[in-house]
Amino acid sequence: MKPAAFDYHAPRTVEEAVALLATHGEEARILAGGQSLVPTMAFRMARPGVLVDINRIPDLAFLRAEDGILRIGALTRHAAFEKPVAPGPVGALLARVARHIAHAPIRQRGTFCGSLAHADPASEWCATTLALSGTLMVAGPDGQRAVAAEDWFQGVFTTAIAPGEMLAEVRLPLLGPDWRCGFAEFARRAGDFALAMAVVALRLDAGRVAEARIALGGIGGRPELAPDAAAALIGQLPRDAAQSSAERAAAGCDPQDDIHAPADYRRDLVRVMVRRAIEDAIAA
Amino acid sequence: MNWVGRRLRRFEDPALLRGEGRFTADVAVGARAVRFLRSPVANGRITALRPPEDMPPGSLFVSAAELGAIGTIRPMLYRFAYRAVEQPILPADRVHFVGQAVAAIVAPSAAMAEDLLEAVTFDIGSETALVAMDDALHPGAPAVHAVAPGNVAVEGVMESPEAAAAFASAPHVVEIALRSRRQNASPMEGRGGCAQYDRATGRVRLTASVQMPHMLRTGIAELLSMPEADLQVIAPDVGGGFGQKMALFPEYAVLVWLARRYRGDFAWIEDRNENLIASAHSRDQEHRLRGAFAADGTLLALEADILANVGAFSAYPTTCGVEPLMAFAEYPGPYKVPAYAARARGVLTHTCPMAPYRGVSRPVITFGLERLMDVAAKRIGIDPVAIRRMNLVDSFPHRSATGLTLDEASYIETLDDAAQHLDIPAFRERQKAARAQGRYLGLGLSVFNERTGYGTPAFAARGMGVVPGYEVVDIAMTPNGEVELRIGASPHGQGLRTALAQLVADRLGIAPESVRVIHGDTDRTPYGWGSFASRAMVISGGASQEAADKLAARLRAAAAKILQSSADDITLRDGEAVAGNGSSIALAALAKQVHQRSDLFDGFNLAESAHYDPPGTFSNACHAAIVEVDPETGHVRIERYLVVEDAGRIINPLIADGQVRGGVAQGIANALFEEIVIAEDGNILTGTLADYTLPSAMEIPEIEIHHRETISPFTLTGAKGLGEGGSIGAPAAIANAISDALSPFGVELFEIPATPPRIRAAIRAAEARA
Incomplete structure (x- = not known):
């Protein structure tokens, strides 16, 4: 459990980091919190020849609410979200979600953007960003470009990031007071990767659902939206429609089979988690 | 002052809590790193195995070819149709399980050694692996080892003459099939060793994370045909063992071979994978x-067919008979079983070999027997407490159906205590109310006994080639009045330094702080069998007490001389020897006199030795769990966990409770969480702690512990062992509680771990049946 040899760089600016990525190409990996990368290197499942440690880039260490947008810099740790970072439904949701991410020591090091860049299908932040229609700001040789969350996740550990690029920031809309956000996940142990999770965002109008987004995580190769399940809520009282929405999510998903959960069990969990996430949203 | 029975804080803990413990990896600093190349294939012939072409200075490659003619690991049983499977230190031609060490690489650092491992040329012709017992037992299945055609390595068969008739005429015959999945003991510190060569003497000192240092010394000396006196084995601070660290593993033999061959220091520290x-x-x-x-619930006969997957080899010295034969001999547990029939087979497969793990087979047989009791109670229409009460052994000594002698115990009393603490009628009301709200609570009981502290006769009855059992303790008082107690037991977390000091302190009238317990060093302790099988407090404790009494007699005799009294007139208390007339001498002063003025004492000394080899005793306990099952997800929350434990005289209740808690945590892990999953090709899919789901403190509830102290005449100190009980009782209690919770669905659980997917599958199957 010792990593293969690698070179180490600690740039001070995003430009330097991107230049290093350009020089070393596929060999290079970004090191932020290291909570996923370093263990996989110890198992030699990942063996980057070059590590570009971005922890000393002051420009990436920010977390602020600005014009209705939550701007999350690449060095923002999971623990930063344990108390609501902004008033309103999104800050409260992020605080509820954060507690489910691994264990306290890991939350001190691991980063929000690192989770999005790693794109583990069971990552809470990935499903959350998808449910909230976040935007990912990618830095490359030609400056920054924005990628919508829907376009970001391409497969297991695969994203829309191009060679030579790094994820610099994630932007989440700070939804207004007519929104309700909810979260539910099921894991074997506290802090484990979830076997299934659901994140919902509902806009209510006179108690009925006017807009709905439901994201599922932990069930397939990537987090996915459940548009049919969301559609089942539109125009309905959320409590009344929760079960039928949950049934649609279960019917529409394509869960994977692994040693922790056979596919039919995961489908059971999707049904329960979607319903519970909707209930969580109403209760919040 | 009475020290026995006091909640004395452990002498061991300050260093451990400050991070100042001394573990094998601490000793290994500076030694060359050894890493093992492990087979990725479960069954196959090695077609090429060559060192990396580029071997940097300080690196070495060791395979069977380099080792040359050395011995094989071949533990023996002389009974039970045992097939003596042989395990090479490193295989020359065939591999038999995924993970088997095939070669070693030595390098200046572990990282460099792992780099070199990747450059070894290693080809295997992979052949079909037998992983499941069904496949290995299938007629015509190839033999894992030629010596055991049919793949049964050990088989026990017995049948009381009345059994068949009892089954034929009984009003109720209840049959269940049980599955216990494969588990790993997972000590916090893995295995590891550091072999250091002493050029001055030619001796090797092997520091290793082990439970049986003397046995390891003997075993390695035999394998390497070296004088046993040239090997010193030290078990320093050891971070848990649970049985996994009893065995003679090939890796240790390779380390000692390297140290002798290359006259240097070599260390291997196992990683979690x-x-x-x-x-x-x-x-x-x-x-x-x-x-x-019988119609009223009386158990008339029990029949068990036991299959144990023993893996590819047989662990030395316990052999692969340890699991099947323990289940075979101890299935009747604490119950009156008038007729018993059993067949137990150890099945060879192409999988990692088995070793004892805390409780050995008893967590599984208790799971079986206690599930049987609940299923039978339901079938017959009586209460789970009632069926147990009427069948538990209630007069002692009791001779079991398998010939074991059960000594004084409190089977019924602990059950009654537990039932009273739980207030079962109140629980049933609460359960009913919860069900009305769609919540599913359940209560599970588990009554069992735990054979502990068994000496030579018990192991000899198994026909073991190496018969562990006795313990020797050497005791001496130093000139300043401190006591050195040298023991052959080898504590690895049990707090024996504290508990034995309490025991000895009472016999000598001194403070426990004045007693130094010396252990885990073959150069400094008498030959012994280490710590396993809940034996140390019973056997080493008994020998310590005897030795202390002999030393006390010497101190009284010496004091009598100085105080001009008679030995019978002398009492040892508060660090003094006191005569009947009130005159006294401090033990420190007395010891100094005896050591330094031996002319006055006719060469008398203050050293003694005692040997103890008891027949064995039975601890017992009743565990109870109240759980809530979420039928939608299969999640089990343990609301309450209760233990009524009887381990005879409790030397240190703080340590005893810690033992029970740790055991229960491992039992809950077995019941709900832990499973080694092996793919059809023999590869292990749970090679990290992300996949092998060891519970954390978050998953383990408060554990409520009550004690009874039934003093057994079968142990010198009155103490029975309690190292394993916690893990023995928990799987049955949890499984019974889950089945009780889910009784509205008609679900009965017979497989552990009862994971959420398994619980959901059982509910789904029950719903489909309905």
């Missing part, structure tokens, strides 16, 4: 259990 795939597994068993019951 190695521990999970290649150390030793346990509990991979399938049982079919039948009970014949």
Whole structure:
């Protein structure tokens, strides 16, 4: 459990980091919190020849609410979200979600953007960003470009990031007071990767659902939206429609089979988690 | 002052809590790093095995070819149709399980050694692996080892003459099939060793994370045909063992071989992945259990068919008979079983070998027997407490159906205590109310006994080639009045330095702080069998007490001389020897006199030795769990966990409770969480702690512990062992509680771990049946 040899760089600016990525190409990996990368290197499942440690880039260490947008810099740790970072439904949701991410020591090091860049299908932040229609700001040789969350996740550990690029920031809309956000996940142990999770965002109008987004995580190769399940809520009282929405999510998903959960069990969990996430949203 | 029975804080803890413990990896600093190349294939012939072309200075490659003619690991049983499987230190031609060490690489650092491992030329012609017992037992299946055609390595068969008739005529015959999945003991510190060569003497000092240092010394000396006196084995601070660290593992032999061959220091510190795939597994068993019951619930006969997957080899010295034969001999547990029939087979497969793990087969047989009791109670229409009460052994000594002698115990009393603490009628009301709200609570009981502190006769009865059992303790008082107690037991977390000091302190009238317990060093302790099988407090404790009494007699005799009294007139208390007339001398002053003025004492000294080899005793306990099951997800929350434990005289209740808690945590892990999953090709899919789901403190509830102290005449100190009980009782209590919770669905659980997917599958199947 010792990593293969690698070179180490600690740039001070995003430009330097991107230049290093350009020089070393596929060999290079970004090191932020290291909570996923370093263990996989110890198992030699990942063996980057070059590590570009971005922890000393002051420009990436920010977390602020600005014009209705939550701007999350690449060095923002999971623990930063344990108390609501902004008033309103999104800050409260992020605080509820954060507690489910691994264990306290890991939350001190691991980063929000690192989770999005790693794109583990069971990552809470990935499903959350998808449910909230976040935007990912990618830095490359030609400056920054924005990628919508829907376009970001391409497969297991695969994203829309191009060679030579790094994820610099994630932007989440700070939804207004007519929104309700909810979260539910099921894991074997506290802090484990979830076997299934659901994140919902509902806009209510006179108690009925006017807009709905439901994201599922932990069930397939990537987090996915459940548009049919969301559609089942539109125009309905959320409590009344929760079960039928949950049934649609279960019917529409394509869960994977692994040693922790056979596919039919995961489908059971999707049904329960979607319903519970909707209930969580109403209760919040 | 009475020290026995006091909640004395452990002498061991300050150093451990400050991070100042001294573990094998601390000793290994500076030694060359050894890493093992492990087979990725479960069954196959090695077609090429060559060192990396580029071997930097300080690096070495060791395979069977380099080792040359050395011995094989071949533990023996002389009974039970045992097939003596042989395990090479490193295989020359065939591999038999994924993870088997095939070669070693030595390098200046572990990282460099791992780089070199990747450059070894290693080809295997992969052949079909037998992983499941069904496949290995299938007629015509190839033999894992030629010496055991049919793949049964050990088989026990017995049948009381009345059994068949009892089953034929019994009003109720209840049959259940049980599955216990494979588990790993997972000590916090994995295996590891550091072999250091002493050029001045030619001796090797092997510091290793082990439970039986003397046995390891003997075993390695035999393998390497070296004088045993040239090897010193030290077990320093050891971070848990649970049985996994009893065995003579090939890796240790390679380390000592390297130290002798290259006259240097070589260390291997196992990583977690190695521990999970290649150390030793346990509990991979399938049982079919039948009970014949009278109309009122009286158990008339028990029949057990026991299959234990023993893996590819046989662990030295316990052999692969340890699991099947323990289940075979101890299935009747604390119950009156008038007729018993059993067949137990150890099945060879291409999987990691088994070693004892805390409780050995008893967590599984208790799971079986206690599930049987609940199923029978339901079938017959009586209460789970009632069926147990009427069948538990209630007069002692009791001779079991398998010939074991059960000594004084409190089977019924602990059950009654537990029932009273739980207030079962109140729980049933609460359960009913919860069900009305769609919440599913359940209560599960588990009554069992735990054979502990068994000496030579018990192991000899198994026909073991190496018969562990006795313990020797050497005691001496130093000139300043301190006591050195040298023991052959080898504590690895049990707090024996504290508990034995309490025991000895009372016998000598001194403070426990004045007693130094010396252990885990073959150069400094008498030959002994280490710590396992809940034996140390019983056997080493008994010998310590005897030795202390002999020393006390010497101190009284010496004091009598100085105080001009008679030995009978002298009392040892508060660090003094006191005569009947009130005159006294401090023991420190007395000891100094005896040591330094031996002319006055006719060469008398203050050293003694005692040997103890008891027949064995039975601890017992009743565990109870109240759980809430979420039928939608299969999640189990343990609301309450209660233990009524009887381990005879409790030397240190703080340590005893810690033992029970740790055991229960491992039992809950077995019941709900832990499973080594092996793919059809023999690869292990749970090679990290992300996949092998060891519970954390978050998953383990408060554990409520009550004690009874039934003093047994079968142990010198009155203490019975309690190292394993916690883990023995928990799986049955949890499984019974889950089945009780889910009784509205008609679900009965017979497989552990009862994971959420398994619980959901059982509910779904029950719903489909309905």
